[in-house]
Amino acid sequence: MSITYLEAIREAQARALAEDPRVFIYGQDVGAFGGAFKATKNLAQEFPGRVIDAPISEDAIVGAAIGAAVEGMRPIIEMQFADFSTPGFNQIVNHAATLYWRTQVPCPITIRLPSGGTSGSGPFHSQSMETLYAHYPGLIVMTPATVEDAYSMLLEAVALDDPVIFCEHKLLYNHLKAESLPTEAVPVGKARLARPGRDMTIVAYSAMVHEALAVADELASEGTEVEIVDLRSIKPLDTDTVMASVARTGRLLCVGESWPWGGVTAEVVSRVACEGFGLLDAPPQRLNAKDTPVPYHPNLWAAHRPTARSIAAAARRLLRI
Amino acid sequence: MLLARTLDEKFASLYRAGKIHGGVFLGRGQEALSVAVGLNLRKGDVFAPLIRDQAGRLAFGETLLDAARTYLGSALGPMRGRDGNVHRGRPREGYLPMISHLGAMIAVVNGTLLARRFKGVLRTVGATCIGEGATSTGSFHEAINQAAVEKLPLVLVIANNQYAYSTPSSRQFACTSLADRASGYGVDAHSVDGTELAACLSVLAEAVERAREGHGPQMVVARLLRLCGHGEHDDASYVDPRLKASPLGRDCLKVAEQNLLSRQWADAVTIEGWRCEAVHKVEEAVATALREPTPDPYKENWCALASKHLVETHPEV
Numbered sequence: 173m174s175i176t177y178l179e180a181i182r183e184a185q186a187r188a189l190a191e192d193p194r195v196f197i198y199g200q201d202v203g204a205f206g207g208a209f210k211a212t213k214n215l216a217q218e219f220p221g222r223v224i225d226a227p228i229s230e231d232a233i234v235g236a237a238i239g240a241a242v243e244g245m246r247p248i249i250e251m252q253f254a255d256f257s258t259p260g261f262n263q264i265v266n267h268a269a270t271l272y273w274r275t276q277v278p279c280p281i282t283i284r285l286p287s288g289g290t291s292g293s294g295p296f297h298s299q300s301m302e303t304l305y306a307h308y309p310g311l312i313v314m315t316p317a318t319v320e321d322a323y324s325m326l327l328e329a330v331a332l333d334d335p336v337i338f339c340e341h342k343l344l345y346n347h348l349k350a351e352s353l354p355t356e357a358v359p360v361g362k363a364r365l366a367r368p369g370r371d372m373t374i375v376a377y378s379a380m381v382h383e384a385l386a387v388a389d390e391l392a393s394e395g396t397e398v399e400i401v402d403l404r405s406i407k408p409l410d411t412d413t414v415m416a417s418v419a420r421t422g423r424l425l426c427v428g429e430s431w432p433w434g435g436v437t438a439e440v441v442s443r444v445a446c447e448g449f450g451l452l453d454a455p456p457q458r459l460n461a462k463d464t465p466v467p468y469h470p471n472l473w474a475a476h477r478p479t480a481r482s483i484a485a486a487a488r489r490l491l492r493i
Numbered sequence: 494m495l496l497a498r499t500l501d502e503k504f505a506s507l508y509r510a511g512k513i514h515g516g517v518f519l520g521r522g523q524e525a526l527s528v529a530v531g532l533n534l535r536k537g538d539v540f541a542p543l544i545r546d547q548a549g550r551l552a553f554g555e556t557l558l559d560a561a562r563t564y565l566g567s568a569l570g571p572m573r574g575r576d577g578n579v580h581r582g583r584p585r586e587g588y589l590p591m592i593s594h595l596g597a598m599i600a601v602v603n604g605t606l607l608a609r610r611f612k613g614v615l616r617t618v619g620a621t622c623i624g625e626g627a628t629s630t631g632s633f634h635e636a637i638n639q640a641a642v643e644k645l646p647l648v649l650v651i652a653n654n655q656y657a658y659s660t661p662s663s664r665q666f667a668c669t670s671l672a673d674r675a676s677g678y679g680v681d682a683h684s685v686d687g688t689e690l691a692a693c694l695s696v697l698a699e700a701v702e703r704a705r706e707g708h709g710p711q712m713v714v715a716r717l718l719r720l721c722g723h724g725e726h727d728d729a730s731y732v733d734p735r736l737k738a739s740p741l742g743r744d745c746l747k748v749a750e751q752n753l754l755s756r757q758w759a760d761a762v763t764i765e766g767w768r769c770e771a772v773h774k775v776e777e778a779v780a781t782a783l784r785e786p787t788p789d790p791y792k793e794n795w796c797a798l799a800s801k802h803l804v805e806t807h808p809e810v
Contacts, residue, residue, distance in 0.1 A: 196611060222611075227642055229635035232600040236639065239604020242584045245611060247604075259631070262594050267601065269797070270592070274576045277584040278799040309797035333799035361803050408805045446808070 175353060178345035180319045181211050181284075183353060184326035185248060189219045192246060195330060197223040198233060199250030199284075208252050209286060209345055230260030237281040238268050246280045246330055254285035254339065255299040268335040269310030278333035282326070287315075287339040288379055288429055289461075289477055294468035300378075300430035300461075305337040306407040306439075313337045313407040314360060317381035319350035321364075321404055324357030332360070341379040348382075363410035365417070369399035372423035372490060374483070375414055375440050377403040380427045386480040387487055396491060406436045414440060415448045422453035425490050427478050432460040454493035459486045494524040494690070494746055497548035499771040500557060503779055504564055508725045512783075513564055515577050520545035522720030523652050525745035526685070528552045529693035530620050530650050533701040539605045539619035541589040541598035544579045545652065545719070546622050553588060557778035567785040574788030589621075596623060596632030599649060603636060606645040618704045620648040626657025628674070629665055637710065641679045646704040648711045649680075650697070652687060654719035655741065659731045672714040680710040687717030688741065690749040718742045 175183070188195045197212055203225040206213035216223035226233045230251065237247040251257045257264065264283065271279040289298040306313045312334050316322045322340060329336035358364055366381055367388050376384040381402045388398040401417050403409060418424050424444055426437040437458035444456055461477045501519040508517040520527055523545045531552025534540055540553045547560065562570025563581040572581050572590070582590030587605070591598055602619035609617055627633055628651060640647040651671055655662050668674060675682030681703060685696040693715065700711040718741040722729040736742055753759040798804050 227635070227639055229600075229639055231597075231632050232603065232635035232639040235597060235600025235632070235636060236604035236607055239589075239601040239606070240608040240611075241604070242589070242601070243605050243608030243612070245608045262632070263597060263600070266594055267592050267597060271584075272799045273797045274572060274580070275582070275584050275590060280799075312798070312800070312803060332803075334803070408803050 174349045174351055175319060176346050177319045177322045177340070177348040178209060178211060180323035180350070180353060181326055181340055182213055182215070184323045185212060186215060186218065188248065188327060188330045189215065189222055192330070194244060194246045195222070195248060196240070196245060197248045197250065198226050198237060200226055200228055200252050202250050207250060209342065211250065211284070230256055231263055234260040234263035234268065234281075234283065238263060238271065238279060241279045241281050242271070242277060247282070248330060249281060249283045251283060251285050253297050254287040254301045255296050257283065257285055257301055261304075264305065264311070264335070264337075265308045269308045272334065273310055279335050280333045282329040282336045282338055284338045284340060286342050288341040288343055289466050289473060290342050291470040291473050292468060293466070295465035298466035300339070300428075302337065302339050302406050303430050303435040306436070311335050311337055311407065312360070312405065313339065314405045315339045315377040316404065317341075317344070317366075317376075317378050317402050319348055320354040320357070323353050325360060325404070328357070328360050339378060343379045344382075358404070360405050361408045361410060363404055363413035364402045365413070366400040366402040367398070369397035369421065371397045371421060372425065372487060373399045373401060373414070373417040373421045374487065375401045375403060375424065375426040376428070377406055377436065378429065380429055380478060383478060383480045383483055384427055387484045390480070390484055391487060398487065403436070409436075409439060409443070411443050411447070414444060415451070418444055418448055419451045422451065423490055424452065424456040425483070425486055426456070426458045427483055428458075428460050429477050430461060432463050435460065454490060457486060457490050459483060494528050494548050494749060495767055496557075496771045496774065497524050497528065497551055498746055499768070499775050500551075500560060501547055503775045505725050507564070507779070514566060517564070517725040518544040518579050518723070519721045519725065520547045522718055522745060523654060523687065524548040525690040525693045525749060526650065526652055526687040526715045526717065527622065529690070529697040530622060530648070532694065533697045534618070534620055537587065537617050539587040539589065539602055539617070541591060541602050541619070541621035543591055543598070543622045543624065545624075545654075549622065550588075554586070555588065557774055558781060559583075561778040561782035562785065565779070565782040566787050567782045568788045569785050570782070594632070595627035596630035596636065599623070599633060599636035599647070600639060602647060603640050603643065603645050606647060607643060616705050618646040618648055618701055620650060620701070622650045622652065624657055625651060625653040625662055625665055625671060626660065628671055637678050637680065637712070640710040644709040646707070646709075648697075648700050648704050648713065650713045650715070652715050652717060654717050655736055656719055656723075656732060658723040658727070661733070670714065672712065675712040678710075680712050681708060683711065683713045685713065685715050687715030688743040688745045688748055690745060691752065716741060717745070720744060
């Protein structure tokens with residue numbers, strides 16, 4: 173038996189619905205249709221009345237989730253595409269994220285963002301939004317890169333008493349597979365050493381972890397051992413694990429699929445430079461998507477985001493410094 | 494109404510004396526409408542007031558001390574100095590604290606009502622108040638439509654007070670009456686003269702009852718005039734004097750007093766007694782709040798997450 177990243181997300185939601193009567197799912201096309209990506213397939217049938225189709229109203233969808241959370245429910249919101257969370261941005265960052273600080277009443281909502289680029293999806297169905305949400309206090313931002321993490325972190329997201337932005341990568345939905353669902357999990361807030369190595373550290377998250385792993389394989393054949401740190405959640409960001417890795421390797425390359433101005437890679441490099449400057453044998457490097465909207469055509473799209481090829485080139489440059 | 498007006502006037506004088514940080518927003522001219530909302534709600538209902546709803550807040554059960562503590566920045570108030578003035582509430586008691594973004598509270602009230610449906614809690618309603626300016630937002634449209642689709646017991650009260658800050662209604666919408674919009678959403682509409690307390694009480698009673706009885710969302714549109722600036726920093730010099738002189742410009746509190754006198758339900762001495770009692774209560778609450786400690790940045794935990802174990806530490810500023 174094998175299970176995909178997408179099936180793990182579906183199974184986590186099924187388990188949350190089965191185990192906790194406070195959980196419900198609300199979003200566009202999530203009901204009988206089972207969601208645009210089938211992440212809620214059959215859940216409306218298995219849990220009648222608890223998987224509800226919403227009008228195309230992202231602001232009101234998040235607003236209603238906040239109200240339900242105040243009343244003690246634990247809503248899971250599907251945004252269909254991460255890009256479409258922008259009409260709900262106000263309720264997320266100004267309302268959900270501030271509620272606990274202002275009132276001491278928790279706001280346990282999970283907002284699922286089908287994130288990242290897939291070939292042919294273009295500027296409005298390809299975005300990675302994690303940087304925007306991580307900037308705001310009061311939100312937790314998860315970026316699972318494995319089937320196991322998609323499952324266990326989604327369950328933890330639902331169980332947490334805070335609003336969670338759950339960035340699930342569309343490219344991983346169907347082609348990333350595991351043998352089975354995990355029975356135990358690394359807690360949110362801890363990064364994972366995806367591959368040990370001694371010559372340089374690549375810090376990545378979400379789909380970029382897999383590009384980085386491919387680079388590590390390639391460079392291993394040339395005698396270079398690359399260590400890969402999978403951040404798992406970008407807020408909180410596990411600086412300790414990153415720093416420990418850089419202490420071992422002395423070289424840091426941080427890779428992200430979102431845009432180059434600011435963001436996760438800038439945050440990681442900034443923290444390492446401020447707190448671990450003496451650990452570095454070379455200037456820390458970062459690699460991001462190009463500073464344009466995400467292009468539609470596969471030729472352009474493949475060149476827009478970091479890939480194993482561009483990461484390998486950046487890694488070789490860093491090794492020569 | 495009288496207590497709310499008295500409290501508002503006290504806040505205005507404290508503001509002018511420099512005793513209040515940030516803005517002060519009054520409900521002058523809107524007390525009849527606002528109190529009618531609060532009085533028609535019961536314990537267990539949900540209320541999300543806006544900036545001109547001191548009367549409704551008190552009628553719903555807010556204490557004078559909660560209001561005074563929030564305006565005066567007492568560490569003992571419900572917001573403990575983390576938020577101020579009209580941004581206050583007690584969510585656990587169904588009293589939702591507004592954010593500044595207009596129209597945002599409507600969907601949140603919808604969510605509380607959805608939750609009650611899930612939990613099998615029946616016959617509670619949720620009310621929220623906005624001005625005509627908020628009807629121009631996408632949030633308003635999304636949320637009233639959402640409430641209609643889900644047939645929620647929502648009472649959406651729109652105070653058309655003729656100005657959104659300085660912008661007149663003519664620059665806000667082009668329909669004859671905002672109540673005309675209700676049928677487009679498939680919800681019931683009610684119109685009322687917001688300067689008449691008796692009319693407000695009866696219209697809100699009907700709207701709340703219809704929502705409670707399962708007739709879906711109710712939209713109430715009240716005509717009135719804001720008898721103050723947007724906030725106390727604003728002299729409202731832009732308000733058309735013809736509006737002030739029109740029936741819309743009547744002071745609902747004076748109209749209500751005149752009604753009491755002409756119907757001989759109260760005499761002038763009794764009303765003056767109520768006024769003195771209101772002043773006494775307000776002075777007592779303000780004096781208490783002024784004696785209380787203000788928030789201490791060294792005791793503040795600076796923690797925006799309920800999940801304390803996930804809080805990141807950063808170098809101290």
